[in-house]
Amino acid sequence: MEAAVDIVLLSLLCVTVIVIVYIRKLFCAIMLLGIFSLISASLFITMDAVDVAFTEAAVGTGISSILLLSALSLTHTRERRPAHQPYVALMVVAVTGAVLVYGTMDLPAFGDPDSAIHRHMAVRFIVDSPQEVGPPNVVTSVLASYRGYDTLGETTVIFTAGIALVALLGFNRRKEFKVRLSGAQITSVPEVPLSSAPKVPNADYLVLRIVGKMFIPLIMLFALYVQFHGDYGPGGGFQAGVIFASAIMLYAMIFNVETAMRVVTPTALRLLAVLGLLLYGGVGVLCMLLGGNFLDYNVLAHAPLHGQHLGIFLIELGVGITVFAIMVTMFYALGNRSGRSV
Amino acid sequence: MDFDLLDILTALFLTVGCFLGISGGVGLYRLPDFFSRQHATGVTDSACSFLILFALILQSGFTLVSVKLCFIFFFLVITSTTATHALAKSALHKGITPILGREDKR
Numbered sequence: 235m236e237a238a239v240d241i242v243l244l245s246l247l248c249v250t251v252i253v254i255v256y257i258r259k260l261f262c263a264i265m266l267l268g269i270f271s272l273i274s275a276s277l278f279i280t281m282d283a284v285d286v287a288f289t290e291a292a293v294g295t296g297i298s299s300i301l302l303l304s305a306l307s308l309t310h311t312r313e314r315r316p317a318h319q320p321y322v323a324l325m326v327v328a329v330t331g332a333v334l335v336y337g338t339m340d341l342p343a344f345g346d347p348d349s350a351i352h353r354h355m356a357v358r359f360i361v362d363s364p365q366e367v368g369p370p371n372v373v374t375s376v377l378a379s380y381r382g383y384d385t386l387g388e389t390t391v392i393f394t395a396g397i398a399l400v401a402l403l404g405f406n407r408r409k410e411f412k413v414r415l416s417g418a419q420i421t422s423v424p425e426v427p428l429s430s431a432p433k434v435p436n437a438d439y440l441v442l443r444i445v446g447k448m449f450i451p452l453i454m455l456f457a458l459y460v461q462f463h464g465d466y467g468p469g470g471g472f473q474a475g476v477i478f479a480s481a482i483m484l485y486a487m488i489f490n491v492e493t494a495m496r497v498v499t500p501t502a503l504r505l506l507a508v509l510g511l512l513l514y515g516g517v518g519v520l521c522m523l524l525g526g527n528f529l530d531y532n533v534l535a536h537a538p539l540h541g542q543h544l545g546i547f548l549i550e551l552g553v554g555i556t557v558f559a560i561m562v563t564m565f566y567a568l569g570n571r572s573g574r575s576v
Numbered sequence: 577m578d579f580d581l582l583d584i585l586t587a588l589f590l591t592v593g594c595f596l597g598i599s600g601g602v603g604l605y606r607l608p609d610f611f612s613r614q615h616a617t618g619v620t621d622s623a624c625s626f627l628i629l630f631a632l633i634l635q636s637g638f639t640l641v642s643v644k645l646c647f648i649f650f651f652l653v654i655t656s657t658t659a660t661h662a663l664a665k666s667a668l669h670k671g672i673t674p675i676l677g678r679e680d681k682r
Contacts, residue, residue, distance in 0.1 A: 439665065445658040449651075 396560030475557025510556030593627030
C-alpha cells in the first residue's frame, strides 16, 4: 500500500517537474513549484519525517511562492525564449546526473537496516538522546544539540541570502518613504485610526480585510506554539519564523506594504535579523567562556540536562527571530521595489 | 461479518467525500468559464473536506486529534470561502463576466 502511495506521489512529482521546465508562463510555473513542494511534503510524511515535511510545506509552499510572486511583479510574466539552443548545458546536466546516479550505486539501499547510519548514528540518537539532551522530539535534539554547528551554518546562509537580496534590490525609495512615514505620523495617525484613514487600499474587499484581521493574531499564536513546542512535537525555529513572517506578509498584502512597514519597520527587522544570529553565536561563545566547547550546552546550567534545555530554547529562538526578520525583509525589498502592494 | 456502525459511517463519508473531490477536479477542468470553475472548487473545499474530516473525527473519537481536526475544519471553512470570494470579486473587477449573463453566449 505504501509502495503504491510512493509510486503515485513520485510520478506526480516527475510530471510537475517536466511541466515546470516546459511552461513559459512564469505565474503557472510558480504555482507548480508550490504544488511540487506540497507533493514533496507528502512524500516526507510517508517516510515519517514530520519535521521536514512541516518545513517543506511552510517554506516551499507558503513563503517561497509569495516571494516568487512578488519577484514576478518586477519582471515579465512570460519566460523569454533562449536565443540559442542550450545543448552544452543539457550535456553538462546529463553528465552530472549520470555521475550522481553512478554514485548512488555504492550507497546502501533505502531503509537498509544494516547500513552504517542505522547501526551507529541512529541508535545513538534514539537510545541516548533522552539522557544526553532531553527533548522527547529526537529531531530537535539532533538539529539543535548534536548538529548545532550545522544549524548555525544554515541560519547564517539565510541571513546572508537576505543581506544579498537587500544589497541587490535595496530600498531605493527609502528616503521618500521616510518622509512619508514621518509626515503621516505627525498629521494623520494620532487622531485617525489606520483602518479609516482616507486612502485605504483594497477598501472594497471588506470580507478579505475582516477575515485577515481575524486570522493574523491566530497565525501569530500558532507560530509561537510551533516555536516553543518544538521540543515535544514537530516544529522549531525555522517553521515558526516562517509562519510568523507569513502573518506580517498577509497584513502587507491585505493592506499595503507601506502600512505594514509602519507596523514592523525595515530598520527593526534588520536589527532583529542580526540579533537572532548573535543570540545563536552568543550562546556558543558563552559555552566556551563557561569552560565547555562551542555550543556545548551542558555547562550553561548546574545540571547538564537543564543546560541543554536552556541552550536549545535560546538557539531555537535565535533561529526563529532571524528567519522571521529575513523573510519579511525580502518581502519588503521586493514589494517596495515594485512600488505597489503585491 | 461484524461491521461496526462507526466504520460503515466512516466508509460512507469517505466515499462521498472522495467522489465530491474528484467531481470538483473534473469540474475545474471541464466547466466553461471562471465562475463555474470557482463553483467546482468551492464544492471540493467545503463539502468534500467536511465529509473527509468528519470521517476522520469518527475514527479518532474523543481525543486531542479530533479537536485538532475540528480546528482544521474551522480554518478551512473560513479561509477557503474567503479566498473564493476574493477571487470572484477581483475577477468581476477585471471585467470578467459569467457566460450565463452574457448576450453572445460564446
